[in-house]
Amino acid sequence: MKMSPRVFQRNDLFYIIRSATEDDAKELSALRLQVDGETEHFDREPGEGFIDEQGFQELIGQDTRSRHCLFLVAEAEGNLVGFSRCSGSELKRLSHHVEFGVGVKKTHWGFGIGSNLLKKSLKWADQQQMKKMTLRVLETNKHAMDLYKRLGFEVEGVLKADKRLSDGKYYNTVMMAHFFSGEEK
Template sequence: MSIRWVRLSDAPQLVVFKKTVTSESPFLITYPDEVEDVFEARRFISIYLTDDRRIFLVAEQGGQIVGMITLAGSAKRKVLHKAELGISVRKSHWGKGIGSALMSEALKIAKQKGFKKIQLEVMENNERAIKLYQKFGFEIEGRKKKAVCMDGKYLDLLVMGKWLED
């Protein structure tokens, strides 16, 4: 398994990956039919590759994308110090250290880029992800009550954050 920066040529495979992970896991905000097409995926990748305040890494195994992580920083001066994180891994690869490897590499790059704080949102019932985040020093900073509606049930989103050490 290798961790690398995303490439424009990954767009078709990235669409397949996203459709797969959104159908495998109820913990992602996106439904499979809401995943972008290849054209939009290329545009999305281009934004990340041309903006120094963004990070987009993929985990690849056997030539297939099995995980991804993004960090997006803002250009607004009051929040230049922080980035928003998103991560997903194929269900068949859960528990194999891929999330940890992606997180470790992304946090290292974020620190090199000068980010001071990383934030994310996670569904309150996603215990596996919460444990991963806590393992890396993320703490629960807040709660967005009933922020997600799934199958007619409302779930809270936990806001978690981590300060990067100097």
């Protein structure tokens, strides 16, 4: 599904959040690879689960045609600096629910890009009459967890010793959810 673009400003940075287009595919492939290497907060190490230009074109095309999916990008100074995706299901038993994921270049942290991608996604999900949005966050990512809680997410569960990081230790993944329209939890 597509959403109309919106311009944001934080400090001296102007950026646009808009729906991804197939023309973004090549840049998205490189951006995702870069973001994966800048933090251990993601599931992937650089190069793992690589999606090439054609793969992103197909994914964006599918998401654009689906009422259960939303693929957004953040663009600053003519370059993509972040992205988010809500992925839902056409299956009736799951069609009320979407899963959210986000990535922002480290050079662009602190400008509210991830926060605004999430806010725009929450608004979209509510307009689509979704009942629930979920996400997964590594327990060490306290900044993200605080943001999610401020935006109405709550902890649903913990996957213990779910990820092994570069220090050789295992860390928990926290599963969080946002419920719309006063739905029962």
